[in-house]
Amino acid sequence: MKKILSIMIAAFLFSSLAVYGSDTQAESETAAPAAHSDVLVAYFSATGTTKGVAEKIASVTGGDLYEILAAEPYTEEDLNYNDSSSRSTKEQNDKNVRPEIGSEKISLEGYTTLYLGFPIWWGEEPRILDTFVETYSFDGITVIPFCTSGGSGIGRSGPNMEALAGSGTWMDGERFSGSVSEADLQSWIEGLK
Numbered sequence: 694m695k696k697i698l699s700i701m702i703a704a705f706l707f708s709s710l711a712v713y714g715s716d717t718q719a720e721s722e723t724a725a726p727a728a729h730s731d732v733l734v735a736y737f738s739a740t741g742t743t744k745g746v747a748e749k750i751a752s753v754t755g756g757d758l759y760e761i762l763a764a765e766p767y768t769e770e771d772l773n774y775n776d777s778s779s780r781s782t783k784e785q786n787d788k789n790v791r792p793e794i795g796s797e798k799i800s801l802e803g804y805t806t807l808y809l810g811f812p813i814w815w816g817e818e819p820r821i822l823d824t825f826v827e828t829y830s831f832d833g834i835t836v837i838p839f840c841t842s843g844g845s846g847i848g849r850s851g852p853n854m855e856a857l858a859g860s861g862t863w864m865d866g867e868r869f870s871g872s873v874s875e876a877d878l879q880s881w882i883e884g885l886k
C-alpha cells in the first residue's frame with residue numbers, strides 16, 4: 694500500500710512538472726516577437742524575370758521577399774505591347790490608373806531597407822507600382838528601386854514613385870538583365886553604401 698502511494702505521489706509530481714514545463718515553453722513562444730531581417734525585397738513580375746533578380750538580391754542580402762501580385766492577373770493578351778488597346782498599354786497611357794494589389798498586405802515595421810523591383814513597361818514602372826507606393830509609408834526606410842527590361846534603362850521610374858510615395862529615402866535605381874549574377878548584384882549593393 695505504501696509502495697502504491699509513493700508511486701502515485703511520484704506520478705503526480707512528474708505530471709505537474711511536465712505541465713509546468715510545457716506552460717513555460719508556450720509562454721516563451723508567444724512572448725518572443727517574430728524576428729525578421731531588416732531588409733525587404735518587394736517586387737512585381739509579370740513573366741518571372743524580375744522575380745529571378747529579386748530572389749538573387751534576397752539571397753545576397755538575407756532579406757525577406759514580398760511579391761506584389763495583381764488582384765486581376767495579367768494575361769498574355771494583357772501584356773501585348775504591340776496592341777494599342779491591350780490592358781498594359783491602356784494602363785501605361787493613363788498615369789491615374791491604380792491596378793488593385795491582390796497579395797496580402799505586409800507590415801513594413803522593422804524594415805530599414807527596401808529593394809523595390811519591377812519590369813520596365815513603356816520606359817517606366819508599371820502602374821501597379823504606383824498603387825504599391827501610395828499604399829505604404831516608407832518613413833525610416835531607404836528605398837532602392839531596381840528593374841529588368843528588354844534593354845531600356847530605369848528612366849524616371851524612381852523619381853516618379855518617390856513623388857507619389859511622399860516618404861522614405863529614395864536612392865538611384867538600377868536596371869539589370871535577368872541573367873545578372875549574384876556576384877554582380879553583391880558589388881552593386883556594396884557600392885550603394
Ligand SMILES: Cc1cc2nc3c(=O)[nH]c(=O)nc-3n(C[C@H](O)[C@H](O)[C@H](O)COP(=O)(O)O)c2cc1C
Pocket residue numbers: 737738739740741742743744772773774781782811812813814815816817841842843844845846871
Ligand atoms: C507591356 C510591356 C511593355 C514593355 N516595355 C518595355 C520598354 O519600354 N523597354 C524595354 O526595354 N522593355 C520593355 N518591356 C520588356 C520587359 O521590361 C522585360 O521583358 C522584363 O524583363 C519583364 O520582366 P518580368 O518578367 O519580371 O515581368 C515591356 C514588356 C511589357 C509586357
